Amino acid sequence: MAQPNAEPVEDYDYESLPPNFSLLQNMAAGAFAGIAEHCAMYPIDAIKTRMQIINPASSTIGAGVIQATYRMASTEGILSLWRGMSSVIVGAGPAHAVYFATYEAVKHIMGGNQAGVHHPLAAATSGACATIASDALMNPFDVIKQRMQIQNSAKMYRSMLDCAKYVYRQEGLAAFYVSYPTTLSMTVPFTALQFLAYESISTSMNPTKKYDPVTHCLAGAVAGGFAAALTTPMDVIKTMLQTRGTATDAELRTVNGFMAGCRLLYQREGARGFFKGVRPRVLTTMPSTAICWSAYEASKAYFIHQNDKTS
Known part of the structure; x- marks a missing residue:
């Protein structure tokens, strides 16, 4: 009599945190996913940072991603595209561990793990809670990363710690x-x-919520690109605030918040300025979120499989 219920139980357990996927394993999967995501697309992220900086000299970076990559590599060396990546590696592991642990825990509490049932509120809430927790850890490392990505940073900082x-x-x-x-x-x-x-x-693609690499990859890419395009204006202001200490512009150095940044950006570059770097941002985010979700779901499936073998 128990056999007909075996498959639905397995479907539910894959998406649930307890009992076959421990918090520590979830954090390990998240850390692996975060490091894989950031490292894979780091050079394009460096280009995006250069494009977003408010600086008359920033126009030398080039109009497009390919041109900007060539100019940066030819004038500063190919390794400049990866400068500051050590900060991401150190910070992304623990930050994404907290990120996915919070995501799974909140989603489970809100009942978002039932197979075949879509819970948009649980998904959105768990994502918001996850990023508040993880960004508290990641923000200092992100500041260091962006300081090391700007032009001529090699003359100022020898390493992540030095920065x-x-x-x-x-x-x-x-x-x-x-x-x-x-x-x-x-x-x-x-x-x-x-x-x-x-x-x-x-x-929609996988109603049973079984492990499916194609679904996780495609859904992650589309979801990431969609969200990245809509939130580019905030990313531009974030870059401004994180790199203001390196500016020679006195007005830029005194920007101390989101609204002040918005006013200055609009005065200098108009509405178009809020979407500086949108192409490399989407170009970076789509594959990176595909990698992140694929790595996370693969790690999750592996741990669950190992746990089921030993249980």
């Missing part, structure tokens, strides 16, 4: 978190939109 010390000495601890509210204004709607789109697309 962190320099920023702390020159601008204090607040410099690592001045962009946090703006970051949340971007990442909370970004993650809510991404998780909502991901859950909607993946549920």
Whole structure:
């Protein structure tokens, strides 16, 4: 009599946190997914940062992604495209561990793990909670990363630690978190939109919620690109706040919040300025979110399979 119910139980258990997927395993899967996501598309992220900076010299980066990549590599060396990646590796692991642990826990509490049932509110809420927790850890590392991505940063910082010390000495601890509210204004709607789109697309493509690499990859890419395009204006302001300490422009150096950044950007570049770097942002986000979700779901499926074998 128990046999007909075996498959639905397996479907439910794959999407649930307990009992066959521990918190530690979930965090390990999230850490692996985060590092894989950021490292794979890091050079294009560096180009996006260059394009978003308010600086007369920033026009030398080039009009398109390919031209910008060529100019950056030819003038500063090919390795400049990966400068600052150590900060991402160090920060992305624990930040994404917290990210996916929070996501799974909140989604489970809100009843979003039932197979074949779509819970948009649970998906959006769990995504928002996840990013608030993870960004608190990741924001300082993101500041360091962007400082090392700007032009001529090699003359200022020898390493990630050297950059962190320099920023702390020159601008204090607040410099690592001045962009946090703006970051949340971007990442909370970004993650809510991404998780909502991901859950909607993946549920439509795979109603049983069994492990399916194609579904996870395609749903992750589409969801990430959609959310990235809509939240680009906040990303531009975030870049402004995180790199203001390197600016020679006195007005830019005194920008201390989201609204002040919006006013300055609109004065300097108009409405178009809010979408600077949108192409490399989408181009970076689509494959990176596809990699992130694929790596996370693969790790999750592996741990569950191993747990089922030993149970």
